[in-house]
Amino acid sequence: MSEVKLYSGVKLPLEMHKVRVVQKLNLLPVEERQKAMAAAGNNTFLLRNEDVYLDMLTDSGVNAMSDRQVAAMMVADDSYAGSATYYRLEQKVCELFGTSYFLPAHQGRACESILAEAFVKPGNVIPMNFHFTTSKAHITRVGGRVEELVIDEGLKPESDCLFKGNIDLDKLRECIARNGAANIPFIRLEAGTNLIGGQPFSLENMTATAKLAHEHGIPIVFDTSLLQDNLYFIKTREAACRDMSIREITRALCENADIIYFSARKLGFARGGGIAMNSKEYYERMKDFIPLFEGFLTYGGMSVREMEAMTVGLDETMDETVISQGPQFIEFMANELIKRGVPVVTPAGGLGCHVNARKFLSHIDDHAYPAAALATAVYIAGGVRGMERGTLSEQREPDGTEPIASMELLRLALPRRVFTMSQVLYAVDRISWLYENRKLVGGLNFVEEPATLRFFFGRLEPIGNWQEKLVAKFREDFGDSL
Numbered sequence: 001m002s003e004v005k006l007y008s009g010v011k012l013p014l015e016m017h018k019v020r021v022v023q024k025l026n027l028l029p030v031e032e033r034q035k036a037m038a039a040a041g042n043n044t045f046l047l048r049n050e051d052v053y054l055d056m057l058t059d060s061g062v063n064a065m066s067d068r069q070v071a072a073m074m075v076a077d078d079s080y081a082g083s084a085t086y087y088r089l090e091q092k093v094c095e096l097f098g099t100s101y102f103l104p105a106h107q108g109r110a111c112e113s114i115l116a117e118a119f120v121k122p123g124n125v126i127p128m129n130f131h132f133t134t135s136k137a138h139i140t141r142v143g144g145r146v147e148e149l150v151i152d153e154g155l156k157p158e159s160d161c162l163f164k165g166n167i168d169l170d171k172l173r174e175c176i177a178r179n180g181a182a183n184i185p186f187i188r189l190e191a192g193t194n195l196i197g198g199q200p201f202s203l204e205n206m207t208a209t210a211k212l213a214h215e216h217g218i219p220i221v222f223d224t225s226l227l228q229d230n231l232y233f234i235k236t237r238e239a240a241c242r243d244m245s246i247r248e249i250t251r252a253l254c255e256n257a258d259i260i261y262f263s264a265r266k267l268g269f270a271r272g273g274g275i276a277m278n279s280k281e282y283y284e285r286m287k288d289f290i291p292l293f294e295g296f297l298t299y300g301g302m303s304v305r306e307m308e309a310m311t312v313g314l315d316e317t318m319d320e321t322v323i324s325q326g327p328q329f330i331e332f333m334a335n336e337l338i339k340r341g342v343p344v345v346t347p348a349g350g351l352g353c354h355v356n357a358r359k360f361l362s363h364i365d366d367h368a369y370p371a372a373a374l375a376t377a378v379y380i381a382g383g384v385r386g387m388e389r390g391t392l393s394e395q396r397e398p399d400g401t402e403p404i405a406s407m408e409l410l411r412l413a414l415p416r417r418v419f420t421m422s423q424v425l426y427a428v429d430r431i432s433w434l435y436e437n438r439k440l441v442g443g444l445n446f447v448e449e450p451a452t453l454r455f456f457f458g459r460l461e462p463i464g465n466w467q468e469k470l471v472a473k474f475r476e477d478f479g480d481s482l
């Protein structure tokens with residue numbers, strides 16, 4: 001992948017786009033930020049966006065669209081059944097993935113719900129490189145269990161391993177032998193593993209995993225929601241793929257998969273999702289769930305305008321200059337934080353910059369949710385909204401015990417093509433200030449704890465008055481600055 005080199009030698013990610021539509025932002029004074037955080041139950045999901053300066057909660061559905069995507073939305077064919085828009089999308093998905101059948105769904109978790117309903121029975125085991133919150137919740141909802149088989153290196157926050165999302169093949173062999181192939185309806189492989197720092201797997205690892213699975217008659221389900229970052233990393237890090245085009249890498253990955261699904265809130269810069277496959281039998285097994293839960297087979301709960309944007313967005317995902325923007329900005333942000341001593345996940349992955357909250361706030365016990373506490377502190381310090389990706393995002397065991405997450409991360413998502421360099425540097429500045437003052441930050445306690453996906457709606461309170469002290473220190477150091 002070619003890179004623009006600067007005369008000064010500075011490594012600067014260079015945008016291959018220009019901004020033509022903008023949205024006004026708001027930065028509240030620090031005292032107001034503390035009040036907004038309290039009103040949101042110390043949960044960044046519950047903040048109002050008007051109170052947020054940089055929304056780094058997620059990349060989901062908030063990536064910038066291109067002029068070509070917006071233009072395509074204007075020619076969408078509004079019809080309940082048989083829309084030309086749908087056939088354009090179906091054709092694009094099948095062209096890129098090399099599949100014959102497509103089922104549209106309103107977003108990624110709808111695909112996961114259908115897969116769980118159609119394939120998973122009580123007592124089944126689903127091996128995966130790593131779980132995603134909704135994928136695990138749907139499997140456990142129908143009585144299945146997840147086993148995570150990512151390589152050990154994948155769970156080390158700081159590493160120089162280039163493919164930390166790889167499956168450990170020995171662990172997989174052992175898992176199949178222990179559980180029996182008949183008890184494993186599928187193996188799920190997640191591109192750009194969300195919960196462990198947006199880390200990729202290699203084409204070589206996926207091919208070996210699929211070979212092993214297929215020898216035992218187990219299908220591979222490929223979650224391509226974060227495929228675009230994984231494609232960039234394969235192209236730039238996997239020597240054997242250096243001369244392959246992004247389209248060729250996509251096809252080579254998908255040839256290993258029996259079922260492919262995606263959240264188009266991520267892949268394709270739009271909002272929606274879908275499931276693609278070559279097997280007519282799998283298609284028939286899942287088809288009836290679409291009109292039951294999503295919508296008619298030619299829209300699956302999506303608006304035709306979004307489907308048009310997705311068709312163009314999927315095509316743009318095959319453009320190296322488009323998919324490089326996210327990982328390059330993330331690497332830049334991670335390097336700037338590392339220069340200031342802030343512990344982040346390395347190598348920098350996709351989706352966002354991941355701060356290692358367990359190390360940042362080493363004085364806070366895991367049960368007091370360091371990553372969630374850090375998320376509240378980063379918002380108070382700078383109006384920057386991140387997302388906790390740690391113990392709080394786990395589900396309690398049926399006996400009520402709380403599993404401690406293998407990684408305790410604050411994810412600062414960089415939605416693609418959305419933020420400018422000065423905004424990234426502003427976030428770096430506020431986080432480094434917080435790092436210098438980290439001993440002021442304390443933990444959190446649940447006040448309201450939902451039984452399912454508690455991180456979405458749970459409400460918490462600070463343990464002690466550390467947030468007031470943090471605000472006072474901000475005023476001392478920044479004077480009347482916002």
Ligand SMILES: Cc1ncc(COP(=O)(O)O)c(C=O)c1O
Pocket residue numbers: 060107108109110132134135190194223225226263264265266272273
């Ligand atoms: C890897 C992965 N799979 C599935 C999903 C679920 O997709 P959605 O949010 O569209 O339901 C997500 C969402 O963040 C994801 O990151």
